[in-house]
Amino acid sequence: MKHLLKLMDLSAKEISEILNLADQLKYERKNGISHHYLEGKTLGMIFQKSSTRTRVSFETGMFQLGGSALFLSPRDLQIGRGEPVEDTARVLSRYLDGIMIRTFAQSEVEALAEHGSIPVINGLTDYCHPCQVLADLMTIREYKGGFSGRKLCYIGDGNNMANSLIVGGIKMGMSVAIACPDGYKPDAGIMKWAEQNGSFLCTSDISAAAAGADVLYTDVWASMGQEDEAEQRKLIFKDYQINDTALASAKSDAIVLHCLPAHRGEEITAKVFEEHAAEIFDEAENRLHAQKAVMVKLMGENN
Secondary structure (H helix, E strand, O other), rough: OOOOOHHOOOOOHHHHHHHHHHHHHHHHHHHHOOOOOEEEEEEEEEOOOOOOHHHEEEHHHHHHHHOEEEEEEHOOOOHHOOOOOHHHHHHHHHOEEEEEEEEHHHHHHHHHHHHOOEEEEEEOOOOOOHHHHHHHHHHHHHHHHHOOOOOEEOOOOOHHHHHHHHHHHHHHOOOOEEEOOOOOOOHHHHHHHHHHOOOEEEEHHHHHHHOOOOOEOOOOOOOOOOOHHHHHHHHHHOOOOEEEEHHHHHHOOOOOEEEEOEOOOOOOOHHHHHHOHHHHHHHHHHHHHHHHHHHHHHOOOOO
């Protein structure tokens, strides 16, 4: 494991190792045990897309690991003024020990990894969101004790979250069902892989997708960069909501997850959100622990 570009690159064993380390780091943090595994290391954080959880969790995580983090917006970098990604990668590799990038195109993340000589972490692209799904898997394991025989149901837009949840869920042995409108399905290549490698369903029927689910998951109807489509998407996705009806199709002890920010009354009702707030905010916290595990794996002395 040299980078975290997408979950498809990782084996189930590698994902399990990250989750196990995340559990250890969470335990140490909760019990006041110092873990400066990245003493003196520096992470550069490139943000083409803004974020609350990504910035705070990575920056705090590096501090807790004994290192430091630099926030780099397009205004702070020549990449925002036309410098090729490959040149930025080679320069930053001389200064930093790792790069986290949150951007639009997956190709930009891949180019940084190809041309740089330090680990690159995908903090989000329009194609996938591996860091979030590692935190999701960590949360599912905490609440459900494991993955075997479990069913994950995602309701909403077949976006980067759906893409990564399909991969993460299938790799870890869960069955995965996606409920989305026609024309808004996840990546075709990922769905084909899922059909060939596990138990997978993509349907417009919410009740069929949610039937017997252990985990219900949703995301906003209009992601960052789709603001001009927001009103149109409200009409298209109005029925694709986690509500009492969707919960009634799932198992009685199903948990509800949301990557946040949440738009109550749209993709999830306020009632369901508050009833499952414990799971949702444990999930948000686990971004910190899962990403710390990724950074230690990639930037630690033994790697």
